[in-house]
Amino acid sequence: MKFGGGCLRDGRSVAQACAIVSAQKQAAVVVSAVSGVTEMLLAAIGQARRHERHIPPVLAALEEKHLAIAAELCPSGAAQKRLRAAIASRVARVGRLLFGVACHGDLTPAVRARLLSQGERLAAQLLAGVLDSLETPAAALDARSAGLCTDGNVLAASVDRGRTRRLMRPRLAALLRRGVVPVIPGFYGRGPDGGVTLLGRNGSDYSAAAVAFALGAGRIEVWKDADGFMSADPARVPAARRLELLTFAEAAELSYFGAKVLHPRTVEPLAGTRTRVFVRNVNDPSGAGSEIAAACPGRAADVAGIAANERLAVLRVHGAGIGSKPGLLAGVSSALAESGINIHSVLTSHTCINLLLDPADAARGLRQLKSRINGVIRRVELEERLALVGVVGERIMEKEGIYARIFSAVARERINVEMAAAGASPVACYFLVRKAELDRALLAVHDEFFP
Numbered sequence: 001m002k003f004g005g006g007c008l009r010d011g012r013s014v015a016q017a018c019a020i021v022s023a024q025k026q027a028a029v030v031v032s033a034v035s036g037v038t039e040m041l042l043a044a045i046g047q048a049r050r051h052e053r054h055i056p057p058v059l060a061a062l063e064e065k066h067l068a069i070a071a072e073l074c075p076s077g078a079a080q081k082r083l084r085a086a087i088a089s090r091v092a093r094v095g096r097l098l099f100g101v102a103c104h105g106d107l108t109p110a111v112r113a114r115l116l117s118q119g120e121r122l123a124a125q126l127l128a129g130v131l132d133s134l135e136t137p138a139a140a141l142d143a144r145s146a147g148l149c150t151d152g153n154v155l156a157a158s159v160d161r162g163r164t165r166r167l168m169r170p171r172l173a174a175l176l177r178r179g180v181v182p183v184i185p186g187f188y189g190r191g192p193d194g195g196v197t198l199l200g201r202n203g204s205d206y207s208a209a210a211v212a213f214a215l216g217a218g219r220i221e222v223w224k225d226a227d228g229f230m231s232a233d234p235a236r237v238p239a240a241r242r243l244e245l246l247t248f249a250e251a252a253e254l255s256y257f258g259a260k261v262l263h264p265r266t267v268e269p270l271a272g273t274r275t276r277v278f279v280r281n282v283n284d285p286s287g288a289g290s291e292i293a294a295a296c297p298g299r300a301a302d303v304a305g306i307a308a309n310e311r312l313a314v315l316r317v318h319g320a321g322i323g324s325k326p327g328l329l330a331g332v333s334s335a336l337a338e339s340g341i342n343i344h345s346v347l348t349s350h351t352c353i354n355l356l357l358d359p360a361d362a363a364r365g366l367r368q369l370k371s372r373i374n375g376v377i378r379r380v381e382l383e384e385r386l387a388l389v390g391v392v393g394e395r396i397m398e399k400e401g402i403y404a405r406i407f408s409a410v411a412r413e414r415i416n417v418e419m420a421a422a423g424a425s426p427v428a429c430y431f432l433v434r435k436a437e438l439d440r441a442l443l444a445v446h447d448e449f450f451p
């Protein structure tokens with residue numbers, strides 16, 4: 001069972017999460033940081049770099065946030081005392097790390113990873129403490145000693161599921177046999193050198209899948225403060241409906257293109273398994289949520305869902321005959337990779353390469369590529385006015401007429417499609433429109449497939 005930060009906000013929601021765990025016979029639990037804590041740590045890093053006087057108030061706020069929940073949910077003497085001590089010592093560790101940052105004025109990726117992972121560690125302690133006081137024996141673990149192994153990339157690690165299974169399975173099995181619920185902090189694991197490596201923002205879902213793979217679990221319940229996957233973002237499309245059943249590939253693509261429900265890599269560790277993933281609403285525990293499975297042969301819908309993403313920028317690289325110069329694309333992408341910039345997608349033609357990036361990387365990417373202007377690359381420009389609509393469904397490549405329906409729906413709204421890509425994934429296609437027209441485009445496509 002995995003609980004996101006959105007279900008760990010205050011005493012009431014933590015109590016709800018713990019009640020859900022206690023009702024289970026046997027479960028391993030993965031937790032995100034309490035809502036807002038990762039953001040607090042991120043801000044604290046920035047402030048600590050400026051001056052150490054900013055640190056004590058952050059520590060006080062962090063401790064208070066967790067202690068308030070502990071006091072509310074563990075009113076009894078000994079249990080509360082133990083939990084308070086665990087929280088205090090964890091916060092003290094955050095303090096030592098932050099003072100180190102202030103003293104250095106700079107921080108390495110390893111220190112950043114270590115600091116950011118503390119939110120999950122606090123949450124694990126909190127949950128285990130509350131479970132204990134509910135007479136559900138639980139143990140807060142360190143994801144590293146629990147055996148969650150990664151490839152060692154410090155800030156964007158990939159799970160090594162084989163090693164994870166070898167290390168983690170016996171450790172967790174020993175606890176489960178004794179009737180103890182292992183509470184594992186999400187979001188990080190151990191690199192090959194034993195250090196903390198982060199799985200990327202919102203990576204706790206991905207952690208949960210790694211744990212499920214290690215245990216050979218039949219199911220994962222991902223508890224959120226939302227109903228599950230929706231046919232579109234209900235904030236943009238009021239008629240959006242809950243998706244009852246979708247495939248691993250659909251869930252991954254919807255998440256990649258902008259659905260906020262799950263980390264896009266969540267289903268990766270589950271490839272080839274029969275583990276079923278249930279996304280459920282902590283505020284409606286008897287609700288059905290969404291189920292994600294390796295396949296869903298019986299489902300009728302052609303399109304599973306539609307995602308939207310405004311947070312993107314397009315870098316355009318112009319030049320004559322760009323499409324016929326061997327190695328050019330490699331040069332462009334390695335220039336970006338050298339500055340740690342991830343390319344979301346690429347569309348190329350004879351005279352232009354379009355790279356879809358995170359807007360936070362756009363200016364840096366532009367500088368990088370401008371420095372490469374030469375005989376072939378003539379001009380590089382940044383287009384920040386576009387947004388993406390991703391249409392996802394297992395049958396969209398197989399069945400005739402689906403693209404025609406997508407683009408006709410957009411055309412009827414007199415919206416111009418600025419770019420489009422299809423076929424890169426058998427279950428997804430996307431197109432770009434002006435940001436100002438995103439909502440109308442989304443509504444039009446949604447209406448077409450979810451009348």
Ligand code: ASP
Nearest residue numbers: 032038187201202203204
């Ligand atoms: N707490 C981390 C984040 O906010 C990981 C997670 O929530 O899954 O990115």
Ligand code: MG
Nearest residue numbers: 005032038202
């Ligand atoms: Mg979070």
